[in-house]
Amino acid sequence: MKASLTLGKVSNFLGLGIFTTLKDLFTGKLEKEDFKDFLRKSIVPLASILLFIGLWHLGAKSLYNREADFKIAKALKDQGQVAADALTACIASGESSCQPNTLPSPAQVWESFQSLLRDHNIISADKAAFIEKTAALNEKRIAAGKDAIVYTGRPSFVDQIFRSLQTVFAGFLLALLIAVPLGIFIGLSPTLKSSFNWFIQIFKPVSPVVWYLLVFMIVKTILIGSTNDSSFTISFISVGLCSMWATLVNTAMGVSSVDKDYINVAKVLKLGTFQKIFKVVLPSSLPLIFTGLKITLSVAWMVLIAIELLAQSPGLGLFVWEEFQNGANDSNAKIIVAMFAIGIIGFLLDRIMLSIQNWVSFDKQDAI
Amino acid sequence: MSIITENSITKEVLKTTSFASKDVMLDLKDLKKVYPTPKGDYVVLENLNLQIKKEEFVTIIGHSGCGKTTMLSMIAGLNPISGGNISVLGKHIKGPGPDRGVIFQSPSLMPWMTSLQNVLLGVNQVFPHASKAQRNDIAKYYLQKVGLEDAFHKKASELSQGMQQRVGIARAFAIKPKVLLLDEPFGMLDSLTRGELQDILIEIWNKEKITAVMITHDVDEAIFLADRVVMMTSGPKAKIGDVLDINFQRPRTRKSVLEHDDYYAYRKHLIDFLEH
Numbered sequence: 001m002k003a004s005l006t007l008g009k010v011s012n013f014l015g016l017g018i019f020t021t022l023k024d025l026f027t028g029k030l031e032k033e034d035f036k037d038f039l040r041k042s043i044v045p046l047a048s049i050l051l052f053i054g055l056w057h058l059g060a061k062s063l064y065n066r067e068a069d070f071k072i073a074k075a076l077k078d079q080g081q082v083a084a085d086a087l088t089a090c091i092a093s094g095e096s097s098c099q100p101n102t103l104p105s106p107a108q109v110w111e112s113f114q115s116l117l118r119d120h121n122i123i124s125a126d127k128a129a130f131i132e133k134t135a136a137l138n139e140k141r142i143a144a145g146k147d148a149i150v151y152t153g154r155p156s157f158v159d160q161i162f163r164s165l166q167t168v169f170a171g172f173l174l175a176l177l178i179a180v181p182l183g184i185f186i187g188l189s190p191t192l193k194s195s196f197n198w199f200i201q202i203f204k205p206v207s208p209v210v211w212y213l214l215v216f217m218i219v220k221t222i223l224i225g226s227t228n229d230s231s232f233t234i235s236f237i238s239v240g241l242c243s244m245w246a247t248l249v250n251t252a253m254g255v256s257s258v259d260k261d262y263i264n265v266a267k268v269l270k271l272g273t274f275q276k277i278f279k280v281v282l283p284s285s286l287p288l289i290f291t292g293l294k295i296t297l298s299v300a301w302m303v304l305i306a307i308e309l310l311a312q313s314p315g316l317g318l319f320v321w322e323e324f325q326n327g328a329n330d331s332n333a334k335i336i337v338a339m340f341a342i343g344i345i346g347f348l349l350d351r352i353m354l355s356i357q358n359w360v361s362f363d364k365q366d367a368i
Numbered sequence: 369m370s371i372i373t374e375n376s377i378t379k380e381v382l383k384t385t386s387f388a389s390k391d392v393m394l395d396l397k398d399l400k401k402v403y404p405t406p407k408g409d410y411v412v413l414e415n416l417n418l419q420i421k422k423e424e425f426v427t428i429i430g431h432s433g434c435g436k437t438t439m440l441s442m443i444a445g446l447n448p449i450s451g452g453n454i455s456v457l458g459k460h461i462k463g464p465g466p467d468r469g470v471i472f473q474s475p476s477l478m479p480w481m482t483s484l485q486n487v488l489l490g491v492n493q494v495f496p497h498a499s500k501a502q503r504n505d506i507a508k509y510y511l512q513k514v515g516l517e518d519a520f521h522k523k524a525s526e527l528s529q530g531m532q533q534r535v536g537i538a539r540a541f542a543i544k545p546k547v548l549l550l551d552e553p554f555g556m557l558d559s560l561t562r563g564e565l566q567d568i569l570i571e572i573w574n575k576e577k578i579t580a581v582m583i584t585h586d587v588d589e590a591i592f593l594a595d596r597v598v599m600m601t602s603g604p605k606a607k608i609g610d611v612l613d614i615n616f617q618r619p620r621t622r623k624s625v626l627e628h629d630d631y632y633a634y635r636k637h638l639i640d641f642l643e644h
Contacts, residue, residue, distance in 0.1 A: 261476035264446055267464040269493045269543070279489065283480040362480035362525060 053106050060105040067100035096329040104333035109340075112333035120156035127151050155314055157334075161341060164308065164315035167232065168300050168349075171239030175296050179244040180289060183251025184277070187285070193252065204245040208303035212238040212310045231313035238307045243300035250292025254285025283362065290357040297353055301346045316342055387419055393457060393579040394420040394443065394547050400451030401438050412438050414605040416452070418598065420547075423577040427590040429638065430600030430609075436583045439600075440551050443581065444470050456546055466494050469545030469578075471553040475532035479525035483516055483535045484508065486524055490543040510538035513572050530561035534568065541572055548573075550582035554589070563622070566592060574619045587638045592625050597634075599641045610641055 068091050076084035090098040104112070130151045138148040155163065186192050215238045223230045258281050266276045308317025320338050323331040399416040402409045412435040420426050430436050441447040443454055445464035454461050456468065469490075477486045487507040495503055511520060514534040524532060533553060540548055553569075554562040570593055573580060584590050590597045594614050601609040614634060616625055625631060 259476075261472055261474055262478060264444075264464075264470070264472065265476050265478075265489075267446060268444060268466065268468070268470050269490045270465055271489075271493060275493075280478065283478065286480075362523070 057106050060103045060108075063102045064100055064105070067102045071098075071100055099329055101327075101329075101332065104330075104336055108330070108333045109336045112330050113337045115330070116157040116334065116337060120158045123153065123156040123159070126153060157319065157337075157341075160315050160319045161345070163313075164304060164317070165345070167236045167239060167308065167313065167315055168297075168304050170232075170236035171243065171300050171304070172297050174237065174240030175244035175247060175300065176293065178240070179247035179292070179296070180251050183248045183289070183292075184255050184282070186248075187252040187255025188277070188281070193256070200245065200248060204249070206242075208238065208242045208306050209310065211242045212307050214238075215241065216311070231311045235304075235307045235311040235313040235315075238311070239300050239304050242303045242307075243296045246295035246299060247289065247292035250288045250295070251285065254288030254292075255281055257288075258284045286361040287357075287363045290353070290361055294350060294353045294357070297349050298346060301342070301349060305342065387421055389458065391421050392419050393422045393424070394418075394581065395455045395458075396439075396443070396452070397455075398452035399439070399442065399449065399454065401435065401442060401447070402450040411605045412603055414607060416607045418608055420579060420581060422579055424595050425573065425580045425582070425593055426596050426598055427582045427584050427594040428598045428600060429584060429587065429590050429642065430606070431602045431642065432585070434600050434603045435606040436600055437551055440549050440581065440583055443547070444468050444549050446470075466490065466543045467546045469540040469543055469548050471533075471536050471540045471548070471550045473552045473555055475524075475529065475536045477524035477527075477532050477535055477539075479523065482521045482523055483511060483527065483531075483538075484520040486535055487511060487539045487542050490539050494543040506542055507538075510542040510572075511535070513541070514538045514568050530557055530565060533557065533565060537565070537569055537572065541576060541578070544576075545578060548578045548580040550580060552583050552585065555585065562586075562589070567622070569593070570620070587635055587642075590638065591631065591634050592620070592622060597638060599638065612637055 071091075072084050072087055075087045087098060091100070130153070134149050141148055182196075186196050212234070215234050219230055219234050219237065223233070262280050262284055266280045271279065304315070305317035305320060307313075308315040309321040312318060316338050320335055323334045323338070396416055396418040399413055399418075400411070401413040402411050404410075416439065428436050428439075438447060442449055443461075445461055445468065461468070477483070478489070481489065484504075484507055487510060488503060491503045491507050495506065498506075508517075508520060511517065514537050516531065516534055516538065519527065519531065524535065527535065536553065554565050557565065566589060582593065584593075591614055597612045597614060598608055599610040599612070600606050612634060615630070616628060
């Protein structure tokens with residue numbers, strides 16, 4: 001009972017009501033009337049996922065054939081019948097060196113996903129062994145006042161995901177800390193609003209790439225002479241600056257459009273400025289602030305990939321770029337795995353924000 | 369009781385236009401409100417004079433858009449005065465303040481607060497030196513008075529319109545204002561709820577006797593609640609058109625008022641004015 005309650009709570013908190021419905025199906029709690037609802041919420045999405053995978057499989061197959069036919073035709077033209085036959089046999093045998101390079105099929109992507117997980121297990125085992133091996137030595141080094149030896153091996157796919165999450169959270173936090181207070185001030189004062197308006201209008205549409213370059217110029221000079229790797233700093237600041245605009249605009253709008261009735265109540269009661277802001281203005285603009293924060297988080301996650309790629313900061317963006325440059329046989333499949341990881345994590349982040357909003361704010365939002 | 373004649377009412381108007389200054393709670397003198405428009409000034413109110421005695425309940429009726437709400441929000445200090453002045457106990461008002469409590473047309477509760485927190489918002493402000501327990505007691509007392517003893521900790525957004533307006537009443541009385549301003553507080557409610565809330569309002573008022581000015585569109589409500597009904601002329605340049613004294617005893621019940629001999633004469637007088 002306790003466990004099922006927790007599952008329901010957790011899945012609802014994450015905005016994933018589908019798990020609760022599924023659990024109800026297995027525990028036999030589902031009424032007949034709920035069956036239609038169950039169909040709509042679980043079976044229909046599942047069917048559409050299967051349809052999607054089916055279409056993808058067919059599409060990938062036809063692209064594969066097109067690429068293979070082209071390769072064989074080219075071999076026939078350039079090198080003659082023998083080479084063409086050899087290539088046909090090679091492709092049919094599944095030999096990796098002669099496979100057509102195109103959109104991978106769902107099965108290949110799944111295979112790559114598993115190989116990435118295996119790779120992760122190997123690397124973490126390696127890392128654990130390394131830490132164990134160096135533990136005693138490190139203790140001595142620290143006692144002697146030297147730096148500890150750290151593991152510098154290649155990061156696994158899972159490590160990259162966590163690095164990306166770190167970057168995005170740092171960037172999101174930066175955006176929150178800049179945009180919410182600034183938005184409140186702008187929303188409260190028409191003077192500040194008109195003095196900041198041009199600034200917002202001009203910088204809002206600037207592309208992530210340009211933000212990255214701007215931050216790079218500044219941070220590079222500030223950290224001059226430092227030996228630390230500044231790529232993380234640069235990328236999280238760029239992510240924050242790119243994504244903060246939605247929160248800034250929404251906060252300012254929320255604060256400046258508080259219901260006149262509430263403001264009148266505050267006036268009649270002669271609430272002080274501090275009380276007026278914290279008891280009336282902020283709670284009333286929370287729904288809009290959260291709308292802004294949700295957009296900010298999703299923009300942050302979206303631009304992260306491009307910025308990591310430019311900054312050479314470890315993470316999913318760099319992973320995608322390296323796989324693309326790598327051009328190995330399963331590189332394309334790995335890129336698609338990264339694409340799904342990015343999409344699913346973005347979805348989860350959005351749901352978490354929605355749950356926080358429903359928890360904090362007075363107006364309840366439904367998941368879309 | 370005697371049927372009121374046109375003659376006696378005119379006398380009443382003359383009689384009530386000026387009181388001994390020690391009895392006056394609220395005094396509007398030559399009040400004027402002008403809204404500048406691109407086509408020139410629009411005069412909403414002009415030469416509006418009204419005195420309201422201590423412990424008096426005055427209702428104001430008039431056609432929509434005649435400037436009743438403008439007048440009330442000027443008294444509340446939420447709308448700047450263009451000419452003339454408003455004084456409370458002989459002192460000119462400057463901006464809004466908790467000496468003039470307002471019950472707005474929409475309940476205007478903070479939906480993210482519980483009903484207790486909503487009332488406390490005002491109480492904390494007016495009684496900053498009282499202990500937390502005392503302030504809680506004050507807020508709870510008035511919430512009980514409006515029949516919300518079971519809803520202290522309910523969020524305002526979870527309450528019905530009628531319940532929300534009850535909290536509005538509790539909030540206004542709890543800050544113990546000198547003048548209570550009510551801007552059609554029951555206008556958005558269905559007639560059953562409206563009757564209930566009129567009873568609650570008048571019950572608390574009988575205890576507290578806070579000078580009250582209430583705008584209403586409802587002739588029966590105006591008679592039932594008031595010591596005097598003030599009729600405003602239609603705008604622009606609206607002013608006080610007529611004043612009707614309601615000589616029913618307090619405390620009143622709805623039944624006694626409806627069965628009173630003068631009731632229909634009062635009612636006819638008001639309706640004649642409005643249809644004029």
